[in-house]
Amino acid sequence: MTKTAFIAIVGRPNVGKSTLLNSILGEKVAIVSKKPQTTRNRIVGIYTEGEEQIVFFDTPGIHKPRTRLGDFMVKATSDALGGVEAAILVVEAKEEVGDIEAKVIERLKADKLPAILVINKIDTVQPQNIAKTIVAYSNAFDFDAVVPVCAKNAKGVDTVIEECRKFLYESVWMFPDDIVTDQPERQMAAEIIREKLLRTLDEEIPHGTAVSIEEWKEKKDLVSVRAEIYCEKASHKGIIIGKNGATIKKIGTYAREDIEKLLGTRVFLDLYVRVKENWRDSDFNISNLGYKKEEL
Numbered sequence: 001m002t003k004t005a006f007i008a009i010v011g012r013p014n015v016g017k018s019t020l021l022n023s024i025l026g027e028k029v030a031i032v033s034k035k036p037q038t039t040r041n042r043i044v045g046i047y048t049e050g051e052e053q054i055v056f057f058d059t060p061g062i063h064k065p066r067t068r069l070g071d072f073m074v075k076a077t078s079d080a081l082g083g084v085e086a087a088i089l090v091v092e093a094k095e096e097v098g099d100i101e102a103k104v105i106e107r108l109k110a111d112k113l114p115a116i117l118v119i120n121k122i123d124t125v126q127p128q129n130i131a132k133t134i135v136a137y138s139n140a141f142d143f144d145a146v147v148p149v150c151a152k153n154a155k156g157v158d159t160v161i162e163e164c165r166k167f168l169y170e171s172v173w174m175f176p177d178d179i180v181t182d183q184p185e186r187q188m189a190a191e192i193i194r195e196k197l198l199r200t201l202d203e204e205i206p207h208g209t210a211v212s213i214e215e216w217k218e219k220k221d222l223v224s225v226r227a228e229i230y231c232e233k234a235s236h237k238g239i240i241i242g243k244n245g246a247t248i249k250k251i252g253t254y255a256r257e258d259i260e261k262l263l264g265t266r267v268f269l270d271l272y273v274r275v276k277e278n279w280r281d282s283d284f285n286i287s288n289l290g291y292k293k294e295e296l
């Protein structure tokens with residue numbers, strides 16, 4: 001008899017939610033960067049082992065939105081909590097429960113949703129800080145389990161999976177057993193390009209960028225991809241392109257290497273940069289750039 005469970009991974013930006021999902025799956029399905037607000041959409045990650053299938057939702061970090069895109073992101077997280085058996089709240093070791101975490105806990109209580117607390121980045125803190133975090137959070141909510149991990153090195157991640165298995169119930173599976181995400185290859189390619197933008201550019205500019213795949217041609221042993229990078233100002237366009245095109249070339253090379261790994265074939269990647277002022281505040285633009293409400 002097959003079993004399934006749906007679990008949402010939530011928390012403030014940059015705590016390592018996407019890193020945790022990738023570690024659970026042993027494959028990269030969600031992009032990761034040092035900059036907060038990397039994830040913009042709910043991302044499905046499917047863990048199948050024997051008769052069991054756990055469907056994880058990675059979510060955008062919860063923050064105080066300042067743009068329509070921000071509104072969309074926070075709503076995507078809130079919606080993800082709607083249809084799940086349990087939540088994983090990811091935090092970094094802190095002596096007190098933060099404001100964002102307190103809000104999540106309120107929601108868990110209101111929805112009577114069980115949750116696992118994952119304390120991430122334990123490689124960066126002293127054991128006594130982990131102990132204080134456990135005390136603070138255990139006083140705030142009756143977590144089913146508290147698991148300190150280092151998601152980056154997959155330390156403790158097996159225990160997270162073990163805890164998640166407790167939420168499995170008998171049911172048909174939602175997904176075939178050989179897929180790890182429901183994202184189409186084109187969307188993953190666009191995300192890889194966005195990851196390279198986040199990793200290559202400084203501070204504010206990458207938050208104002210979006211990537212759209214304009215052309216995708218599959219030939220015998222080559223996939224030819226044309227993608228457009230949207231940014232908000234002409235000055236940003238100049239920075240993304242760089243002196244003599246050096247920056248865009250670097251972004252393109254890194255992205256092409258990862259897309260080749262994803263597709264298992266050679267890739268020709270052509271990148272264009274376009275200015276679209278204030279796209280983050282236009283419903284039309286954010287939906288056209290792929291930030292649409294999804295149905296599952």
Ligand SMILES: Nc1nc2c(ncn2[C@@H]2O[C@H](COP(=O)(O)OP(=O)(O)OP(=O)(O)O)[C@@H](O)[C@H]2O)c(=O)[nH]1
Binds near residue numbers: 120
């Ligand atoms: N030292 C350390 N860094 C980590 C660990 N896990 C994740 N990181 C780093 O933390 C940063 C944020 O990781 P993400 O997985 O993108 O975080 P996120 O919570 O998905 O962030 P948003 O999508 O912006 O909400 C990246 O630079 C990761 O490499 C860890 O266990 N230890």
Ligand SMILES: [Mg+2]
Binds near residue numbers: 018031038058
């Ligand atoms: Mg993320």
